[in-house]
Amino acid sequence: MAEKKMINIRLLVDKEKNKVVFAESDKDFVEILFSFLTLPIGTVVRLANNETNLGIDALYKSVEALDMQCLQTEACKKMLLRPRSEADHKNKSLALNYLGSADLLDYYICPKWTCTSETHCLYSMFESATCLCGQKMNRRFVLGKNITDDNRLNGTYIVNGSGKFMISDDLEVTRLSTDTTFQILSRFGIKDGSALEEIKVSVGTVEVLDLLKRSMLSKKPMTDVFLMKQKGIHAKTIKTEKADKKIKSESDNKPVNLNLLIQKSQNKVIYAVVEADFVDFLLSFLTFPLGSVVELLGEFSQGSICNLYESIEKLSNIKPEIMRSTDNLLRPKIACQHGCKNQLLPIEEEKKAVTMCESCFYAGLGGNCIHGFYLRKAYLCLINPKVLAAVKETGGRFMKESIVFMVTDELIVEPFSQISSISFLNKQCVPFNDLEERSVSVGKQEVSAHSYYTLIC
Numbered sequence: 307m308a309e310k311k312m313i314n315i316r317l318l319v320d321k322e323k324n325k326v327v328f329a330e331s332d333k334d335f336v337e338i339l340f341s342f343l344t345l346p347i348g349t350v351v352r353l354a355n356n357e358t359n360l361g362i363d364a365l366y367k368s369v370e371a372l373d374m375q376c377l378q379t380e381a382c383k384k385m386l387l388r389p390r391s392e393a394d395h396k397n398k399s400l401a402l403n404y405l406g407s408a409d410l411l412d413y414y415i416c417p418k419w420t421c422t423s424e425t426h427c428l429y430s431m432f433e434s435a436t437c438l439c440g441q442k443m444n445r446r447f448v449l450g451k452n453i454t455d456d457n458r459l460n461g462t463y464i465v466n467g468s469g470k471f472m473i474s475d476d477l478e479v480t481r482l483s484t485d486t487t488f489q490i491l492s493r494f495g496i497k498d499g500s501a502l503e504e505i506k507v508s509v510g511t512v513e514v515l516d517l518l519k520r521s522m523l524s525k526k527p528m529t530d531v532f533l534m535k536q537k538g539i540h541a542k543t544i545k546t547e548k549a550d551k552k553i554k555s556e557s558d559n560k561p562v563n564l565n566l567l568i569q570k571s572q573n574k575v576i577y578a579v580v581e582a583d584f585v586d587f588l589l590s591f592l593t594f595p596l597g598s599v600v601e602l603l604g605e606f607s608q609g610s611i612c613n614l615y616e617s618i619e620k621l622s623n624i625k626p627e628i629m630r631s632t633d634n635l636l637r638p639k640i641a642c643q644h645g646c647k648n649q650l651l652p653i654e655e656e657k658k659a660v661t662m663c664e665s666c667f668y669a670g671l672g673g674n675c676i677h678g679f680y681l682r683k684a685y686l687c688l689i690n691p692k693v694l695a696a697v698k699e700t701g702g703r704f705m706k707e708s709i710v711f712m713v714t715d716e717l718i719v720e721p722f723s724q725i726s727s728i729s730f731l732n733k734q735c736v737p738f739n740d741l742e743e744r745s746v747s748v749g750k751q752e753v754s755a756h757s758y759y760t761l762i763c
């Protein structure tokens with residue numbers, strides 16, 4: 307899984323302050339930084355070992371612990387814990403495969419070719435789904451396996467041959483400046499050059515994963531990763547006005563019912579007893595790509611990820627010729643069939659119709675088979691893994707509708723039972739006479755605004 311490959315970058319370091327002033331690199335390193343925005347939140351949490359410092363960490367752990375009985379299908383758990391991304395096939399061609407997950411490009415078809423090519427034309431994200439013809443879909447293929455070389459040649463997000471980049475400590479990426487050294491140093495507030503030192507560092511998978519985590523946590527991820535290892539910073543207040551506005555325009559007003567258990571003396575919610583819809587609503591966050599979450603929330607996390615996002619906007623405005631497909635980074639879609647009925651944010655879902663050649667089983671997202679067998683292509687539709695029967699329709703639920711859940715103030719989600727709620731209360735050491743039950747019915751938009759706040763703080 308871990309690659310030995312390394313990328314070399316140069317850092318200008320302020321020795322006295324033990325701080326990275328800026329780094330210089332070619333596109334290989336910058337493309338890796340940019341690719342962070344394509345990752346679903348669930349992937350970010352997984353790669354950061356549940357240490358993003360966002361409320362979502364607890365949610366991720368809850369899904370890991372959830373009994374299969376609570377979920378519509380086994381695939382639902384996999385989709386939440388290892389969500390796919392619209393950019394999986396692109397990210398495979400990055401200079402460093404820090405995602406280490408080749409299986410994200412694995413798909414399955416019906417073993418009967420005429421069924422795949424003419425009759426039902428389906429493919430599946432997970433092995434052994436049942437095809438409409440009744441056969442198990444267990445013939446594996448790798449999506450776009452030949453695209454990789456083309457991408458590497460031309461650049462995944464940045465067009466080849468575009469020279470060097472400067473990366474500030476807080477992940478602002480710009481083209482290498484033609485300014486004089488003096489101008490650059492004054493831009494970074496350096497008055498005395500004697501404390502500066504150039505160091506060369508090698509970036510491998512470990513450093514990239516650390517950068518991803520720290521981009522969510524810190525305003526100086528480069529210093530943290532390359533000069534010191536600093537533990538997380540405490541959350542601060544985060545604005546959500548932008549998000550609220552977007553939600554208001556999108557949401558319907560169907561009320562959601564919550565039963566809250568409140569600690570009267572502290573006016574604090576101990577836990578809420580909620581329906582499966584509400585849990586779907588929260589968990590869908592794991593499938594959202596980071597770039598779209600940044601777009602919708604404006605300010606997101608106390609880290610530097612927003613600077614990275616803004617750098618891409620600026621680069622594509624100033625030098626549109628060097629950037630390739632910025633929609634992939636600035637407005638990435640939810641992976642095909644990952645959207646659910648009760649989705650939290652208005653993020654579009656990818657529609658992925660795959661073409662496949664009968665002779666070589668080359669499958670891509672359009673274009674021709676590399677061998678030119680245009681005539682023997684099948685156009686395939688991805689089936690929805692949230693539903694047991696093979697269906698092409700999107701949406702659906704992750705959780706079984708009949709199950710009632712308990713969501714704590716820390717966003718731990720568990721199926722509700724009297725015993726677990728009582729033992730949870732005992733652990734909280736709240737005297738029972740200080741408790742009060744309250745039923746509230748709130749509009750979807752209020753829940754949205756509130757959920758965000760909890761998720762990101």
Ligand SMILES: [Zn+2]
Pocket residue numbers: 416417418421422426437438439440441
């Ligand atoms: Zn079939």
